[in-house]
Amino acid sequence: MNPKSNIKGRGAQEHVPNRFFELYHEVRDDFLEYCQKTGEVFDEDKTKFLEVFPKTIVNQVKSPDVGMLYSMNPYQGCEHGCIYCYARNSHEYWGYGAGLDFEQNILVKKEAAKLLEAHITKKSWKAVQIIMSGNTDCYQPVEKQFEITRRCLEVFLKYKHPVGIITKNAMIKRDLDLLIELAKDNLVTVNISITSLSEDIKRILEPRTASIKKRLDTVKLLSDNGIPVNVMIAPIIPSINSHEILSLAKVVAQYGATSIGYTVIRLNGALGRLFTTWIKKTMPDRAEKVLHQIADCHGGSLNDSRYGTRMRGEGKIAEQIHAMVKLARRKYFKDALIPELNCKLHESHKNRQLSLF
Template identity: 70%
Template sequence: MDSNPTIKGRGAQINLRNKFFELSHEMRDDFLEYCAKEGEEADKNKTLYLEVFPKTIVNKVDSPDVGMGYSMNMYQGCEHGCIYCYARNTHEFWGYSAGLDFERRILVKKDAPLLLEKFITRKSWHAYPIVMSGNTDCYQPAEQKFKLTCQCLEVFLKYKHPVGIITKNSLILRDLDLLKALAKDNLIAVNLSITSLSEETRLVLEPRTATIKKRLETVKILSENGIPVNVMMAPIIPSINSHEVLPLAKKVSEMGASSMGHTIVRLNGAIGEIFSDWIKKTMPDRADKVLHQIASCHGGNLSDSRYGTRMRGEGEIAKQINDMVTLAKLKYFKGKAMPTLNTALHEQYKDGQLKLF
């Protein structure tokens, strides 16, 4: 397994043409040759943070198989660079490529805390869990600089509003005190993504994420502090991490996880070409096998948009994976479960303090 893709520290190795644009930008071979001769960098591979000004921050989720009713994203694009990320396609809506642009053009919503406060204090709003990172990771590297996730947690705490978090970054431990305060009233649930126990696999799949060791430690610390953690093995990719279901379930259960979830990889939209290019460069010895097995889970296609089957797949390989996850849950999570978050307190705190009458 080659852990050194052409563009180091990135998942995608190409920028695809944005399907919404008539024109596109191309890095030509003659330009690359010129740069090499002149000793210049053709691509500086830098991350840019670009401020945007949305009118709203909370989105209603209509998809019936996602498992959340409302989500919010402080950042669009994600420097983690996970090659399989379904959120890549949304970057095209902002005028960028789902490939390298998704990892290097990070859109920052600095007004997120104010927009959140405005949303949950509306008279018509009735508390319902809002999930941070329904699209891109709220604890990606940009959070170290902008601290928007931290500020939003403070808003949730102030108004006693339930919140869920999806992340694969140990940076979440920076906000441990806030999480503990929310947990006292059963207002927080954390979903931590761990796709492998192999650091080698992690490096090529998710180049700028927290190490596996740090993520396992994060599960342990959160659980020890009374913060419920669901570990997401998402996605499971045939012949890359599909053999790790049982050992990963055992390990995260030992670390204190309350439950485990999973999805089977699907490569919708631009992700199919981005992933195919990546795997042929990083795992050329198994690329065709992996792509064929992914397609076998989705009726012969790399993509799958069918509600009910898109997350779990179909066919023999998908059945084997799903059966293995069922066995893992029975073996390592029997008697464990994530709590239902508390929606009863918020109405009393809509003005930011407890109403006595």
Template identity: 65%
Template sequence: MSSKNTINGRGAQKNPHNKFLQHVYEMREDFLEFCRLEGEEVESNKTQYIPIFPKTIVNKVDSPDVGMMFSMNPYQGCEHGCIYCYARNTHEYWGYSAGLDFERRVLVKKSAPELLEAKIKHKNWKAQTIVLSGNTDCYQPAEQKFEITRKCLEIFLKYRHPVGIITKNALVLRDLDILKELNKHQLVGVNISVTSLSEKTRRKLEPRTVSIQKRLKTIQVLSENNIPVNAMLAPMIPGINSHELLPLAKAVADHGALSFGLTVVRLNGAIGQIFADWIRKAMPDKAEKVLHQIQNCHGGTLNDSRFGTRTRGEGKIAEQIHEMASLARKRYFNGRSFPQLNTEIHEQYKNGQMKLF
């Protein structure tokens, strides 16, 4: 998107109203015209990093549709700007919009390593895999500045605690030294998101993410170092990237991934209007067709919250996607499996040192 009516370098093109706030913030046409005539910016497109001070960092995940029990997020909001991101809705809990605010106002939890250490040292805590980035990417651009994720990985290593990582950023390779140490004890698994093989599609869907080739290279480097990698081919969006499922699966398998997962796109809450606004600007010729195909996967609506079907979808299009996924697993992943992480040795290290007896 590069017309005068679009915001370059961002996914969302608007800030929809936060449903939890009483007042609605609007930009009137006369104000916009005044800014145009004066040559002034309507608002800054620069990313703001805002420190917050949570009391806890590890979250229990109750959803039966998510393959994790515990997650933690060093950052809230994400500069990657993925237009379909389900995490957008959570930004409303902090008093912001799920649209441009989600990408431009990133909340930073500098105390995350200390909170994590306190959690896994607690006498009642029993080791279970904690996933970095259950919500927003722990290796988004903010991580280069704050290095909170790296500090958390050091805590996981110190206490020999299993950790999963979900990211679409090659910055994970910066921490290869720690990942290799964790992997010596079978304590880490990495999930790399690869949504398309087309750079044109990637730039539209995920404007501030690394290139597809860098992601595939990341899978390769991790795999060459025997660190288990699962590829997240998600979300599958009918009419945009669903036709790429088989070549995507082959590409990640060729680069060493042990398995892959997928979801069918769902556009809950504010994401529905954000996505619809975006696609009518980014892909006007196919916008209505794509929206109708997404609706076909969710009982005629963009907004599907039903456990068991919301990430899988239903109907002919969703069935075809899952049939292709089954074929891809048989063709490219036969004999491969993603390992279970080790939860047995953490107890010995709870006090920072091994027990003698």
């Protein structure tokens, strides 16, 4: 195996040790050479799917700067392989690494819809928006096989419960019928992540995601059907996509987006090592520049866990990014209104029996 060659179709270019484990294994070049000489097959790039059996599916989000109170994730790990994904670190809590393990070992929660129904029908539960994909994409490729996200949307519709969706996959168009019905009662918002207008940049940043064209078409389709769409220009990475803020905002506004959001890249936990390896392989000519500029946004470090600044960054480069986003909003989303979802219908649909009063 050539250490300088890219692993095709993957974001991470290496396995990294789990910080919670004292021991870890690695695949050595001499072992791979032995397999080649002896004719043995070693396919370390094959994605594996493992069913897990959680007791609950709705998670309370305590972080003050994420912008959601509750989330749910039908899958853990994500085959999209976005190199910058903050969710990589969470895979360590399941006993895997944040690198290739995150993309190759997908945990599947087949009972998610039943767990969701049990949660939102509790007498003590008061309706508040639940975000699907607070951690990993609910429309990643395996959703085509298991359709867990669709079944969860059916539960939200049945009980008239507000839901938000975050995705970068055009597969959401499959569930247009459910989304239209939810939108009739103002019960859904969709966040489409579009990091760049360049397909070349997309391919190396987010190797197994839908094309930019398909995402833009998805924004238009949803918007044309009365479904509010916020486009997430996230993360913004200095000297990679930071110059695209205005052009991206203009295009997504033309396709019908109601608003835009953004974050500045942060490389917590194992992400610092993964991203550094990745950029030195894919963009060696600008690797050091990008890494220095990212660090400049976070007090001189790639790792930033400070609430209030970790998502937005600080310093001159971050300030320039904030100013560009502010200008983009003023120029292309001047009269944009983000609808507040309807939380009043759920209570009367929670208990399907007629009330005496």
